[in-house]
Amino acid sequence: MLHTPLIDAHRKAGAKLVDFAGWEMPLHYGSQIEEHHAVRRTAGMFDTSHMLAIDVEGHGARTFLSRALANDVGRLAQHGRALYSCMLNERGGILDDLIVYFLREGLFRVVVNAATAEKDLVWLGSLAAGAAQLRPRRELAMIAVQGPQARARTWSALPVLRAKSEGLAPFCGAQAGDTFVARTGYTGEDGFELLMPADSASAAWQRLAQAGVRPCGLGARDTLRLEAGMNLYGQDMDESVTPLECGLGWTVELASGHEFVGKTALAARSPAHARFGLVLEERAGVLRAHQAVHGAHGAGEVTSGTFSPTLQASIALARLPIGYAPGERVEVELRGKRAAARVVRPPFVRHGKVLV
């Protein structure tokens, strides 16, 4: 089993550890629901060191990434600016979703999912074909501090980060000493993602905890991202799905002159499915992946579902035929019965507020 530099801190804190893509990671530290509320109400932190940062260097870096990524890296003009993108195969299927940071001309940083990291490196390496150098930064630890109080408590725990990160707009990052600070995340709340040398991680984690940032596990991370309407790779999307079928149409601009791997396939056929949100209307259980959905415009399925601690109801992301609209009712097959659900447009929750 692989371990992040924070494994001892997790064990000491009494985390329930689980296997996540070969990494032994905290699922929760006692109560994933309380951890969820901490992020919505004050501040929580996640060890995301299992994700891989890959630096892309060289004169050809921008041209290479522009072709490799479905979102337009050409839009990254300002140093530190981040962009969310899918990486597609030739059929338009999603190989991974990632965030790319423009550090300076000739240097980008891509952060990819843990489960797909090795596959991504091979794929990117073959596309780069020497035009840019790929440097996996396995020595970097990553801590995501999220919540309305996340930035203030980060500065109180780690004051040296303040000067360089105070002026950061959302989706921008800056280097502050040995730590890269980005105002990004996966929870629908404000906050930072911190990339730092592995040997600084434990001290930073401890100081953040002392400043009132609650350690949170993968359980809360999943309910938070689902409430925020964010896809999970491997569940809401994979190689069999295009960005247009899973709510990520906003990340691809087919009409522009931006050429990228998978564009031809995307342009060739209009999608038959789209992504919707569901809220279970009756007390009948919990929406979960693979449950069948029936309604006026045909059948589909839940791609991920959970109990939302903020809404106090079960919610889901679902792939349904084109034609459904927010406000419509559908039926979900739930343990042999059918239960009524309402179609909504995600996100369910942003910045602590219920939006559906």
Added chain:
Amino acid sequence: MNVPENLKYTASHEWVRAEHDGTVSIGITDHAQDALGELVYVELPEVGRKLGAEEACAVVESVKAASDVYAPLAGEVVAANEALADAPGEVNKDPYGAWLFRLRPSDASALGMLLDAAAYEKSFK
């Protein structure tokens, strides 16, 4: 893991307590609630329903998974703990206090056939 001596158990992680009025209370064990994680939904059998031994009759769902609860012995449901519908987390907080339902057993001697604390502990170790 807490396994009180005064209760009976099943290998499917239900506990059974004999009440003074001849009925039995049924819940899920500390081990079961810990393995499931925080409960967010509980579905209970209707009062008056006749259950066979080992019949699936209730559902507990956590943030992680759904799990059936089985009748440890045959009998008629005489009460369901409806308060759990609004507070399923009580099962995590107090697994041996938060009973799910009560049965009037069709054969009281069947209680003797269930696992005692030591045998139950052995069943999952």
